[in-house]
Amino acid sequence: MRILVVGGGMGGTIVANNVARRMSKEIRQGKVELTMLSATDQHWYQPGLLYVAFGKMALNDICRDQSTLLEPGIKFFVDPVEEFELNENRVRTKSGVVHDFDLLVIATGCEAIYDEVPGLEKASETPYTKHGAVKMFKRLREFEGGKVAIVVGVPHKCPIAPIEITFMLHEFFEKRGIRDKVQLQYTYPIARIHNIENIAKWAVPEFERMQIDYETFFNIKEVDIDNKVVHSEEGTEKEYDLLVAVPPHRGMPVIEENGMGDDGWIPTDRYKLTMDGHDNVFVLGDTTNLPISKTGSTAHFESEVIGENIASIFRTGSATREYDGKVYCFIEADQDRATNACFNYIDPPEIKAPTKSMHMLKMSYNQWYWSSARGLL
Ligand SMILES: Cc1cc2nc3c(=O)[nH]c(=O)nc-3n(C[C@H](O)[C@H](O)[C@H](O)COP(=O)(O)OP(=O)(O)OC[C@H]3O[C@@H](n4cnc5c(N)ncnc54)[C@H](O)[C@@H]3O)c2cc1C
Structure with a gap:
């Protein structure tokens, strides 16, 4: 089975590492091939930008070499996708290489626009x-x-x-x-x-x-x-x-250019996380059109569902889990305090009074993120 992950940010990295660990045996045996294509060899912890803007972190604190975050068994190429030929189960990259897939995961994110x-x-x-x-x-x-x-x-x-x-x-x-x-x-x-x-x-x-x-x-x-x-x-x-x-913000131009979603937002099934009309294409993170928070935490919880479903499709022929809309966010307040919000499609968040310990937890998470991206947290 050929599994192709497009996008090496939060969502793509966590899902690829999740699949690589679940299916390490099949990858070693050559039964599964796991490939990631991204637009850059760097991985930015974007929540850290907020701390850079307030002088609490430096840019080099929030960037890693993408290849150091990936499990063995993942073939990684910096070669952005330019054409998605979904009916033919293949993509074409900037350098002209064609990658065929059985299962595709799209996590190309979104970007700020000012026009x-x-x-x-x-x-x-x-x-x-x-x-x-x-x-x-x-x-x-x-x-x-x-x-x-x-x-x-x-x-x-x-x-x-x-x-x-x-x-x-x-x-x-x-x-x-x-x-x-x-x-x-x-x-x-x-x-x-x-x-x-x-x-x-x-x-x-x-x-x-x-x-x-x-x-x-x-x-x-x-x-x-x-x-x-x-x-x-x-x-x-x-x-x-x-x-x-x-x-x-808008989704990446490549999505709209390929007719996969207005303004770069891909129509996505809110529970299965598959692209509408394409059961072998999973979508996660900021590029979905789901009416939920575009956060790394969303991408993280979606990754776990998709990782489990990919392994299950390989082993049993069908997906087993659904995404319930789970999101967990820290909220920085003043006086070195923070609170949090945890919610899903059904239950709204209940916000408690901010505490210093929650702020310390967020500051620690800013360091632990790299383990989270590797799927170890
Ligand atoms: C200032 C700021 C503060 C934030 N704070 C928080 C927070 O506190 N908590 C939280 O959970 N989230 C936070 N976020 C949001 C979080 O960073 C994003 O929601 C998260 O990064 C989304 O993950 P993603 O994988 O969808 O996209 P990204 O992480 O943006 O990754 C997209 C990837 O796709 C690649 N790509 C793009 N085009 C192509 C292509 N054509 N072919 C191949 N690859 C391509 C890019 O190179 C990149 O690697 C914050 C963001 C910002 C900017």
Whole structure:
């Protein structure tokens, strides 16, 4: 059986390692061939970008050589896929190589895009890219006070990030001793301050305690850079001295170019994690069109289901497990405290008061991630 994993980020790496361990014997015997194709030889722990933006981690703390994270038995090539020929069970790469498969796993992720919001890229700071995170920290250190507007594009990965960024800004300026000179103004595109109701309910009193202003129904339309004003689709505006953006995202262009999903989001069965109309194609992580959080934790839990199902399909001819929508997120608060949110398709999260120990756990996870990517956690 030929198993092909496209994408060497969080989802692709965890699923490939999961399959490699479950099927190590079959791989050694030559009954199973497991191949990974990625666009880069590096593996970035993207949640670490948030800490880079606040000077708590450096870029080289959050990057590893991808080949060091993979189990023996996985053939790894840096050669991005350009054509998916799903009806023929094959893909064609940038270098022109054709890979045939029996089972395909797609985990190509998504990326920040700025082309729909004039002025946003030039005007704003963001932790969502490597360059952006480094630049944001420099800007935060130099900032002497004024209006800080936080604007949020949709959809975006890591839905907790807008709130975390805001809490971390509060804490950062407090530690610098200039919080009284900074007016924090959070905006959010829908009717409450977070799309998950219980998170919104928990965050409102926290915002009020930290004296953070907020405005809902604020969908970014354009940024008037000369006058330092953000205009919303709703007709309101926010003045800023420092603009921090969670940019809107799209799936990778290769997905839409191959007619596999509008804006790069692949239509995916929410339980089986297969691509609609293709039972031998699994999809996970940010590139699915599932209405759940685009997080590494989602990709992790999906990987376990897909890994088990791939082994089961090989051994028994059918899949055995379904994904229940499980997501687990840490939420950084202020004063070196954090809380967490655990939920699935049915049960919403219950948010507890932030604690220092939860923050320490998150800081530890930032180091343990590499074991998690290898599937050891
Ligand atoms: C600032 C920030 C904070 C975050 N915080 C958290 C957090 O606290 N908790 C959490 O769980 N998640 C967090 N996330 C989200 C998390 O990083 C993503 O949800 C996760 O990386 C998604 O995994 P993925 O495998 O779908 O995509 P990615 O990890 O992005 O991997 C995609 C892979 O596909 C490859 N690829 C792309 N195109 C091709 C192609 N054509 N052919 C082959 N390979 C290709 C890329 O090179 C890459 O290796 C955060 C993200 C950011 C940016």
